[in-house]
Amino acid sequence: GAVVSQHPSWVICKSGTSVKIECRSLDFQATTMFWYRQFPKQSLMLMATSNEGSKATYEQGVEKDKFLINHASLTLSTLTVTSAHPEDSSFYICSAIAAGGAGTNYGYTFGSGTRLTVV
Amino acid sequence: GNSVTQMEGPVTLSEEAFLTINCTYTATGYPSLFWYVQYPGEGLQLLLKATKADDKGSNKGFEATYRKETTSFHLEKGSVQVSDSAVYFCALSYNDMRFGAGTRLTVKP
Numbered sequence: 001g002a003v004v005s006q007h008p009s010w011v012i013c014k015s016g017t018s019v020k021i022e023c024r025s026l027d028f029q030a031t032t033m034f035w036y037r038q039f040p041k042q043s044l045m046l047m048a049t050s051n052e053g054s055k056a057t058y059e060q061g062v063e064k065d066k067f068l069i070n071h072a073s074l075t076l077s078t079l080t081v082t083s084a085h086p087e088d089s090s091f092y093i094c095s096a097i098a099a100g101g102a103g104t105n106y107g108y109t110f111g112s113g114t115r116l117t118v119v
Numbered sequence: 120g121n122s123v124t125q126m127e128g129p130v131t132l133s134e135e136a137f138l139t140i141n142c143t144y145t146a147t148g149y150p151s152l153f154w155y156v157q158y159p160g161e162g163l164q165l166l167l168k169a170t171k172a173d174d175k176g177s178n179k180g181f182e183a184t185y186r187k188e189t190t191s192f193h194l195e196k197g198s199v200q201v202s203d204s205a206v207y208f209c210a211l212s213y214n215d216m217r218f219g220a221g222t223r224l225t226v227k228p
Contacts, residue, residue, distance in 0.1 A: 036218075043218045044208070049215055112161065113162040
């Protein structure tokens with residue numbers, strides 16, 4: 001079945017530094033990838049939608065200069081948290097959808113998430 | 120826009136009790152509906168799905184029926200186990216995927 005690998009699974013960084021999170025579709029081509037953020041004991045909030053080769057579409061209230069998304073290939077999207085601060089600490093989850101909606105979850109396959117802690 | 124309203128918890132049940140977690144949705148088109156489960160410290164796992172009205176999704180004893188007339192997709196299980204303790208999310212997919220607030224279920228022996 002369709003698999004999405006997200007890396008790293010957890011990261012601790014110092015305030016003011018940048019962190020890059022990778023999301024890879026391992027056995028399918030992901031034309032669209034989504035990035036979510038989950039605060040403790042809360043739901044997943046969609047941050048942005050990225051299509052391969054084009055700029056990401058950010059949800060209202062999400063700072064695009066803060067959360068840089070790159071989807072340069074059909075199997076890789078990256079989320080870079082720039083100049084991270086403690087309030088950016090969260091659980092970030094990506095999902096990918098294949099062309100034509102193939103794969104599990106009626107087209108959506110989720111990564112296992114990245115727990116970011118900014119100290 | 121599209122959204123999901125989910126019964127908030129926490130919900131605490133004894134083992135073998137009946138479970139219902141309510142979920143209603145608002146959508147402009149004809150979305151697909153999902154239930155996901157999240158265990159502590161882990162990502163999401165698809166529990167079940169339904170892609171059109173009157174479809175019933177089922178898995179591991181859990182069931183949910185896509186009710187267009189009531190715009191609902193309530194999750195049910197006849198007899199819960201301690202291992203079912205987790206957070207359950209109702210979700211809607213149209214052009215993207217939107218999640219409900221999540222319901223934390225604790226099952227006590």
